[in-house]
Amino acid sequence: ATKLVKGILFNTGAGQHILKNPLVVNSIVExxxxxxxxVILEVGPGTGNLTVKMLEKVKKVIACEIDPRLVGELQKRVQGTCLANKLEIKVGDILKTDLPFFDACVANLPxxxxxPFVFKLLLHRPFFRCAILMFQREFALRLVxxxxxxxxCRLSINTQLLARVDHLMKVGKNNFRPPPKVESSVVRIEPKNPPPPINFQEWDGLVRIAFVRKNKTLSAAFKSSAVEQLLDHNYRIHCSLHNTEIPENFKIAQKIQTVLKNTGYSEKRARSMDIDxxxxxLHGFNSEGIHFS
Structure with missing residues (x-):
């Protein structure tokens, strides 16, 4: 889907919606x-309404934009002004490039x-101070x-494990050109520094299994044959690394259910379980040699 705005064809299929309301722009900057x-990382600067406001206040803005036509607009906008030397533009797909060093991230994301962008940010090092991000309303509400x-859902708990998340404000669709089909929200994400002492791959492996059917008991969720196969495979690797012998009649299913019972979680459901x-x-499984990554 494309729309013509100010002589530029916007690819709404690629999530191109330009934030036009100066009050909302100012509020985000504030x-x-x-x-x-x-140094600010801006993703999806569009025609630069937010970019220009930030350039006035900071040392540098690194703007990442996938659409070369919008890059042209942005360059034209600062050309010959004192802001030009504070702006660095990177053209390309933000998910496929390494993130530069930055203090804060501001983005009106596709x-x-x-x-994927939230997790790229949260696993990025060195740590940044905060990110102010525009999302589809429902996605924002899932985060918090x-x-x-x-x-x-899994997104909620994974994000909240690694960061403090706050819903800052709602942004109606008529604040954009062209207007998107959905309402939006602005969220602040502050990474926890230092991060929790948890192997995130392991954690995510466990949470993924639990949330596939978040209304099922964990006892039921772990009975899937794919889950049993994966954990059996990992357990055998763990035992061979630690020279532990596996008994002939070993059944991973029994071991899994024993851990769930002993930790008191077999009848619990993911939808009501918190980070702790x-x-x-995870500790219960790991201490029995069962791993998720």
């Missing part, structure tokens, strides 16, 4: 609490890359959802 010495609520619950459960 909430980012920018400092004079900051919505279809929301989830609490255990026991309808939108609580999953940390305890």
């Amino acid at each position: 909430k980012a609490a920018l400092r004079r010495t900051d 919505y279809q890359i929301s989830s 959802a609490k255990p026991g609520t309808k939108l609580y 619950d999953f940390i305890r459960l």
Whole structure:
């Protein structure tokens, strides 16, 4: 789907919706609490409404844009001004490139890359101070959802393990050109520094299994043959690394259910378990030699 705005064809299929309301732009800049010495990573600068506002306040903005035509617009906009030497433009797909060093990230993201981009940010080192990100409303609400609520999911718990997440404001669709089909929200993400002392691959492996059917008991969720195969394979590797003999009649299914019972989680459901619950459960599995990555 394309739309013509100000002589540029916007590819709405690629999530190109330009934030046009100056009040919303100012509000985002304010909430980012920018400092004079900051290097800002901006993803999806579009025609630069937010970019120009930030350039006035910081040391440098690194703007990542996938669409060469928009890059041209952005360059034209700062050309010959005192802001030009503070702007660095990177053309390309943000998911496929290494992130540069930055203090804060501000982005009006194409919505279809929301989830992979959040995790790319959260696993990025060195740590950055905060990210102020525009998302589709429902995605934003998932990020901040609490255990026991309808939108609580793997995305919620994984994000909240690694960061503090706050819903800052709602942004109606008529603040964009062309207007998207959905409402939007701005969220602040602050990575926990230092991060929790947890192997994220292991953690995510466990959470993934539990949330495939978040309304099922864990006892039922772990009975899937694919899960049993994976954990059996990992367990055998663990035992061979530690020179542990596996008895002839060994059944991974029994071992899994024993861990669930002993930790007290076999009748619990992922939808109502919090971060501490999953940390305890992961520890229970790991201490019995069962691994998820």
